[in-house]
Amino acid sequence: MATPIVLPALNETPLASGLYVVATPIGNLRDITLRALDVLAQADLVLCEDTRVTGKLLHAYGISAKLERHDEHAAERARPRALAALAEGKRVVLVSDAGTPLISDPGYRLVREASAEGYAVIPIPGASALIAGLSAAGLPTDRFLFAGFPPPKSAARRTFLEELAGIRTTLVFYEGGSRLADSLSDMVSVLGDREAVVCRELTKLYETIYRGPLSALAADPGLDAPRGEIVILVGPGRETEASAADADAALADALTRLKPAEAASEVAKALGLSRRDLYRRAMELKR
Template identity: 80%
Template sequence: MARPLPSPVLDDAPLAPGLYVVATPIGNLRDISLRALDVLAGCDFVLCEDTRVSGKLLSLFGLSKKLERYDEHAAERTRPKVMAALAEGGRVALISDAGTPLVSDPGYRLVREAAEAGHRVYPIPGASALLAGLSVAGLPTDRFLFAGFPPPKSAARRTFLEEVAGIRATLVFFEGGSRLADSLADMAVVLGDREAVVCRELTKLYETVVRGPLSQLAADPQFTAPKGELVILVGPGREQEATAADADTALADALTRLKPAEAAAEVAKALGLSRRDLYKRALALKDRG
């Protein structure tokens, strides 16, 4: 039987009433925050996906608390009970099996309903596989899109990928080990052979971060059927250079509103083309029209 981890001295000040959205470790248990432990110790009860998983976590930190199941199957029947507790001034903690709640986990309806009813909702930040993956990927982080889990079937997955292919940002996906290779192969076809990263077992003993083109990662034998859930990060596609036809279309539209010099400046900024060349083309289009 696992021995409880040594706990720091907890803040014994009473919690204010409200709903607490509490991040828990994604692997390494030392990633739990002191504030998270304060909330879990001081709340009236804990909402969790799996009472066995969360019970083990609390036990390791020497905590004992009433656990209520809150997942996609139990949410509808549990939510009224939670709202009633909040209405009476209760303090409720929402956690997931691992990481930050509401990131590909249930909970947003509860948060919305609690806020609409006038109850305080407190974020207790901490571990997140999404942000951990971004931090080590070496891909642009100024803009990113978290797309969650792709559909399990290839046809639906490719349609899903086509919808995000044109977004100029790093794309972040979660995926199960049994579908990883197929998903990587579909990504290579739909998104092109972009630079990508696969993160596995983040913060755990056998943490691996593998970088390379999507086609190379799809063919990597270590990703045939790894265990657990993984994070896939795909870099932005290369921006295609605007064609002469693109420039003419944009100039024709701009000339309906602006003088040639102003139209050339607007289109040059939008398409990354030469302002001087666009001004000459704008004059030619205006003379023709």
């Protein structure tokens, strides 16, 4: 097995009882935080998706801990035992195989129930494929929407994408390599040929970032069922100017509630059109 990594001495200040939600590396084991190691070293119980994956991480840092499986199949059995441990004043840690727990990973119900019963829930932040992808994509980050994994079947996936098409933010998805090409093709059809980025194997040896229009990415042979973990980021697309019919409809609605000047201001702000022109049109509609 790999030789444990040598680190500064762990903080031995006793941890309080509670549920610690601990982020773990998404690939490179050195992306663990020192605080996460402090918590893992004092944990009474570590809930994890795969005990082999978490066991490898702990061994790399010379940490021993009691591990229990907590994935989508075992969570119902593990949750009562975790809550019982919290009731005894123990320190319970929740991790996923990679990244921040609950971000497209199990744990929501445990956090919700622990909080509802009055136990402390302490986040230990760290790696996240979502944030890593956003930081490297070069797409707008002032607003973004994380949509998780698209449905596996094309018809359901297109319906899912249609619900997102009108949202004016960067869209972020996780996807498996075997479905990547099909997902990109459906995104071109539903979202249009927007600027996009595909991040593969972030922080790992074969990390690769592809950039370009969705149509070019969908046609790229390098993205035809690649191996590894995938993050897809799709830009918000181009602004389209509202039509005269859109403006009239919005003004007609606003005039049922507001005076012409106020209606013009409201619609100008909503549609990005000239307030002066809208005021003139509001007066015409009022007459």
